[in-house]
Amino acid sequence: MDAETLIWTLILFGGTIAVVVWLVSIAWRREAAHLHDGSDPDAVSPADQATPPTD
Amino acid sequence: MGQQASGVKREVFSSRFAFVVAAIGMAVGTGNIWRFPRDVGLGGGGTFIIAVVLANLVWAIPLLMAESLLGSRSRLGTIGAFRDFMGRKFAWMGGFMALVTAGILFYYAVVCGWALRYFVYAVSGKFTADLDQSGTQRLWDGFIDSPVQTVLFHAIAIGLVGVVVVRGLKGGFEKVLNLTVPLLFVVLVLLAVRAMTLPGAGEGLRYLFVPEWSGFLDGTMWFGAFVQMAFSTGAGWGLYLTYSVYSRKKEDFTLNSLIVVSGNHLASLLAGIAVICTVFAVQSTAYAEEAVSAGDQGLMFVYLSALFGQMPGGTWFFGPLFFLVLVLAGLSSLIAMMELVVRNLVDLGIQRRTATIAIVLVAFVGGVPSALNVDVLANQDGVWGIGLLLSGFLAAIAVFRYGLERARRELNATSDLHVGAWWKRLMVVFPVIFLGVFSWFMYLSASDPSQTWYDPFQTFSIATMVLQWGIAIIAMLLLNKYFSTRTASGPLTRTAPSQHAAPEEV
Numbered sequence: 238m239d240a241e242t243l244i245w246t247l248i249l250f251g252g253t254i255a256v257v258v259w260l261v262s263i264a265w266r267r268e269a270a271h272l273h274d275g276s277d278p279d280a281v282s283p284a285d286q287a288t289p290p291t292d
Numbered sequence: 293m294g295q296q297a298s299g300v301k302r303e304v305f306s307s308r309f310a311f312v313v314a315a316i317g318m319a320v321g322t323g324n325i326w327r328f329p330r331d332v333g334l335g336g337g338g339t340f341i342i343a344v345v346l347a348n349l350v351w352a353i354p355l356l357m358a359e360s361l362l363g364s365r366s367r368l369g370t371i372g373a374f375r376d377f378m379g380r381k382f383a384w385m386g387g388f389m390a391l392v393t394a395g396i397l398f399y400y401a402v403v404c405g406w407a408l409r410y411f412v413y414a415v416s417g418k419f420t421a422d423l424d425q426s427g428t429q430r431l432w433d434g435f436i437d438s439p440v441q442t443v444l445f446h447a448i449a450i451g452l453v454g455v456v457v458v459r460g461l462k463g464g465f466e467k468v469l470n471l472t473v474p475l476l477f478v479v480l481v482l483l484a485v486r487a488m489t490l491p492g493a494g495e496g497l498r499y500l501f502v503p504e505w506s507g508f509l510d511g512t513m514w515f516g517a518f519v520q521m522a523f524s525t526g527a528g529w530g531l532y533l534t535y536s537v538y539s540r541k542k543e544d545f546t547l548n549s550l551i552v553v554s555g556n557h558l559a560s561l562l563a564g565i566a567v568i569c570t571v572f573a574v575q576s577t578a579y580a581e582e583a584v585s586a587g588d589q590g591l592m593f594v595y596l597s598a599l600f601g602q603m604p605g606g607t608w609f610f611g612p613l614f615f616l617v618l619v620l621a622g623l624s625s626l627i628a629m630m631e632l633v634v635r636n637l638v639d640l641g642i643q644r645r646t647a648t649i650a651i652v653l654v655a656f657v658g659g660v661p662s663a664l665n666v667d668v669l670a671n672q673d674g675v676w677g678i679g680l681l682l683s684g685f686l687a688a689i690a691v692f693r694y695g696l697e698r699a700r701r702e703l704n705a706t707s708d709l710h711v712g713a714w715w716k717r718l719m720v721v722f723p724v725i726f727l728g729v730f731s732w733f734m735y736l737s738a739s740d741p742s743q744t745w746y747d748p749f750q751t752f753s754i755a756t757m758v759l760q761w762g763i764a765i766i767a768m769l770l771l772n773k774y775f776s777t778r779t780a781s782g783p784l785t786r787t788a789p790s791q792h793a794a795p796e797e798v
Contacts, residue, residue: 238493238494238497238498239494239498241498241502242494242497242498242501242502245338245501245502245503246497246500246501248501249338249341249342249501249561250501250561250565253554253557253558253561254558256554257551257554257555257558260547260550260551260554261551263547263708263709264308264312264544264547264548264551267308267544267547267708268307268308268309
């Protein structure tokens with residue numbers, strides 16, 4: 238494999254893997270925080286009490 | 293388990309993992325496995341991949357966030373969501389969205405049937421060293437010309453999905469997708485690693501990833517990238533909206549949308565590596581270029597199938613794994629499509645069991661013409677595939693009517709990642725991009741010398757699309773009053789007009 242192929246494979250494929258791992262790690266930490274502080278993600282939020290739109 | 297405003301019990305995904313996995317399963321389909329590798333090759337390798345990433349950022353992510361808002365706030369399928377976001381006169385738009393997806397469900401089940409048939413071929417050791425390309429071509433021709441086989445495997449595909457959907461979220465699609473989607477990724481990684489380690493795979497990687505800079509000036513390449521993205525991510529189809537109906541109340545839709553889109557992109561790249569590197573490594577560059585020009589089915593069922601016998605472990609291990617990936621990707625998307633239609637029927641007061649059986653039967657009958665004739669399938673793919681762009685446009689309109697700032701605030705109310713003004717700007721730009729992509733499709737159809745644009749009986753003519761969309765829109769407009777009054781109430785429903793609240797199961 239030549240250097241150009243290696244570099245672009247690392248940027249486009251490796252970059253995608255890095256982004257996925259980064260995003261999943263954020264989600265993982267948020268879920269762990271919810272578990273830690275005992276907050277229920279299915280509890281009613283203010284947004285759920287939004288007023289209906291007008292017709 | 294939460295309680296809907298109308299007092300109806302609702303199911304929710306057990307965790308963020310379960311929701312994201314289901315949504316990725318919805319997005320990753322056969323297109324990731326057989327269309328993406330071809331499109332990348334034809335679109336200039338890395339140039340095309342960069343264009344797809346940009347398309348994901350400006351189209352897929354904002355639209356998936358909008359869909360998540362429609363589903364999670366309305367707690368209803370597409371019909372109820374449009375009624376509650378747009379007003380009672382516009383429930384038909386949700387009906388149109390459901391009808392477009394149903395149109396795809398019919399022929400996509402046929403495609404899943406093909407994948408199942410080839411999986412059976414593979415596990416029975418069909419792809420040996422003796423079976424060359426002319427042999428796989430004969431095998432494909434024999435299969436596709438056998439109505440008994442194509443209809444039988446279409447029935448099996450639709451039946452399998454029906455068995456999952458009839459069980460609802462907890463006992464059905466959450467449980468199945470939690471298993472099959474991670475398995476899909478494990479197998480994809482195995483196949484990609486195997487392909488990358490084959491002697492000569494470097495040529496395949498070059499073909500896939502090294503950009504041809506002149507390609508950025510090619511309008512067709514950009515068009516192809518947006519089309520690939522629109523069909524691959526499922527943005528605007530209503531599928532993400534439907535899964536969002538089952539989301540927990542405080543779900544981070546921004547982060548989830550980013551994970552779904554990037555996970556779908558990763559699946560495409562893994563499939564691209566697995567397919568292209570295998571073709572380049574086992575055969576000549578000329579064979580590889582011929583293979584990627586052979587159409588989606590030609591690449592997978594004729595050219596790639598002919599290579600398994602030439603690979604160590606190809607006949608009994610990697611061949612079956614390739615088709616297992618195709619089956620898993622297809623069925624996980626098919627589950628989402630059927631759930632979208634069933635969800636709407638449940639909202640209309642029909643028991644899930646009855647609704648699922650009805651949809652299985654209708655989808656079976658509706659798919660038979662495509663199973664018997666690939667030209668019909670190609671026609672349906674064109675009509676409803678492009679119809680999806682219209683669906684996405686309608687989803688954007690619903691959020692415009694709801695109010696972009698209001699929608700952004702509500703997304704922020706449940707998101708850990710802050711949704712800035714960028715989201716509103718991208719949503720405003722969306723109709724312009726939609727108009728460009730849609731017009732390009734129409735131009736291609738009109739300028740195709742094999743088609744007479746005004747003949748509705750030709751496979752890809754503009755008239756066949758307009759006629760079928762027109763019939764769908766008129767039918768949905770006629771049903772609008774029925775939809776708006778019979779669909780169950782949700783948290784956003786202004787009054788309680790529903791004569792038939794949704795049954796206990798949702």
